[in-house]
Amino acid sequence: MSRSDGNDVIVRVENLKKWFPIRRGLADIVMRRPRKYVKAVDGVSFEIRKGEIFALAGESGCGKTTTGRTILRLIEPTAGKVEFMGRDIMSLNRDEMKNFLRRRAQIIFQDPYESLNPRKTIEDIVGEPLEVHGLVETKQEKREMVSRYLEEVGLSPPEDFIFRFPHELSGGQRQRVAIARALVLEPKFIVADEPVSMLDMSIRASILNLMLDLRDKMGLSYLFITHDLATAKYIADRLAIMYLGRIVEMGRAVDVIDNPLHPYTKALIAAVPVPDPRHKIGEIPIKGEVPSPIDLPSGCRFHPRCLSAFEPCDKEEPQLKEVEPGHFVACHLY
Amino acid sequence: MPILQVEDLTMYYEIPFKGYVKAVDGISFSLEKGESLGIVGESGCGKSSLAITLMRLLPKNGRIIKGSVLLDGIDIYKLPEEKLRREIRWKRISMVFQGAMNALHPIIKVGDQIVEAIMLHENVSKEEAWKRAGDLLELVGIDRSRLDSYPFEFSGGMRQRAMIAMALALNPDVLLADEPTTALDVIVQAQILKLIKDLQRKFGISLVLISHDVSVIAEMSDKVAVMYAGKFQELGSAVDVFLNPLHPYTKGLLSGVPSVKGKPRRLKSIPGAPPNLLSPPKGCRFAPRCPFAKERCFEEEPELVELDEGHYVRCHFADELREVPWDVSE
Secondary structure, three states: OOOOOOOOEEEEEEEEEEEEEOOOOHHHHHOOOOOOEEEEEEEEEEEEEOOOEEEEEOOOOOOHHHHHHHHOOOOOOOEEEEEEOOEEHHHOOHHHHHHHHHHHEEEEOOOOOOOOOOOOOHHHHHHHHHHHOOOOOOHHHHHHHHHHHHHHOOOOOHHHOOOOOHHHOOHHHHHHHHHHHHHOOOOOEEEEEOOOOOOOHHHHHHHHHHHHHHHHHHOOEEEEEEOOHHHHHHHOOEEEEEEOOEEEEEEEHHHHHHOOOOHHHHHHHHHOOOOOOOOOOOOOOOOOOOOOOOOOOOOOOOHHHOOOOOHHHHOOOOOOEEEEOOEEEOOOOO | OOOEEEEEEEEEEEEOOOEEEEEEEEEEEEEOOOOEEEEEOOOOOOHHHHHHHHHOOOOOOEEEEEEEEEEOOEEOOOOOHHHHHHHHEOOOEEEEEOOHHHHOOOOOOHHHHHHHHHHHHOOOOHHHHHHHHHHHHHHOOOOHHHHHOOHHHOOHHHHHHHHHHHHOOOOOOEEEEEOOOOOOOHHHHHHHHHHHHHHHHHHOOEEEEEEOOHHHHHHHOOEEEEEEOOEEEEEEEHHHHHHOOOOHHHHHHHOOOOOOOOOOOOOOOOOOOOOOOOOOOOOOOOHHHOOOOOHHHHHOOOOOEEEEOOEEEOOOOOOOOOOOOOOOOO
16 A cells, blocks of 8 residues: 655554454353454455545444544454554553543544533533643633633524533534543544534534534544445545454545445445435345344455456455555455 | 325323323325325434324323314214224225334234234125235235234244235325335345335325435335424435435435445435423424524424425525535534
């Protein structure tokens, strides 16, 4: 895989793996059956450049959320390497974790109803990271900072919000609070895990636009995790499609969506409904169902469902290769 | 004669000491045999309440205030419950709802559950019913040997297929599908939607599809109703509503939907949030969020009027705003 030369890269992920062990029953232990694993993330590599929105897309269980959390070391990886702003995050000690990684990288969760403490005011929710990191000394300072960021995410005037509780806000407003909380530490990088999928249609666009505007204004980079390719095409500069723990295709979002190469990507895109009554969903070029992530198929893990599978597919695992400039695919057809 | 005719249907939830939640407020439409109507709206707009009102499956505090539901000329609210259960519900109008796949009994074989549904309504032998259950599974793309499986041996998509098989078991005239694919992954969703469409065509079933997903509605519907705050705001052919929307709410909704097709454009949203239906605003219910609202909109409630042939809209200024696109600055 071609590499860009260091300086413009904020996150570099190399051969990242996260295997979750499965509990063995007594019979398994007596019979000395080997321990089994759910290979949620199984050898994923990519880079996110400064100021870039990089989307990870795929169906439930493909490993996109686990990848996002492992990059922030919210989950410890099984193997592989993650570099953030040039430093290997696995080598960071406790202090460095707090003062470097936790300050410079933040996360926004899917469900703004569950990710905000219902017993705290908006001021305390957004102000908490400032206190944890000792960045404010007086209540007055905290209020000023919180107000500034509430304004930044479109909750204005901030006086109307600081004393309120999450249940008094709409879903869209709560997600803005979650974004404000992520921003107060002035991070460089944000993992956004399905940030709009719980929101109503009429509100989604405003949150996506807010994220785009903040990127431009604050020079943020995002890892945007989504199951919705239409949203990915709208927000992302580059896009990676995941299937059963591996990236099967990666490139500029418009290239991947307008000109998909991997048979799985083709099936996914054919399945996305289009807001135009003249368009009709046809036959989806795929067979069967997603296999268990415990007993993965041999060779290419998509081959049992692939309509184009041929001789090498059940034996050899295809590696990502660049078949057009900046457009990578892991498939024996190319 | 239309197979389903709904006239001024109004159902409120009674909340003790507080009043009524006006969830379904004066809904009228008709549906011909084999036709599909898509009802699209945001959460809390009353679309699922409308579905259970059409099935007469109201919770204890649901009150029919006025209106009628005529199924093939029979007013389902005039029938005794017993007769409705035996002769109408599931038999002539049936339903697939969101998360229906979790409604299967976990420790009864799928086949036995379908057989039970058939034998409750029809006077057939167990062997006959078992054979029909097998035919139904095959119809929805599941091998008939799976009649002997338990629901936990099915994937989510297969369970939803089995529920569709059950909804079709008694050859209904009307199928109500309320968010039938919302919990499913996109490929399974596409397969289920296609299955519903194919079966609808094959048997001439009339379909009422309810969804928050504008794109799903566009793919599936001949006619589209846009519901907001308990009322239809716009109703017309799918092509008219999507390509030539008349109501500001429809325009706003459509301008916020991303697509995998075409060039990316800047999406737009609708400011504010839907009203509380316990005390909806006076006048037009969308007026507080509408950038085009004038004084009259806050005073006088607009009627649903036929502005173009077969294209209805509930807005005082729809004609004047015809060429005006949704454009709000954020």
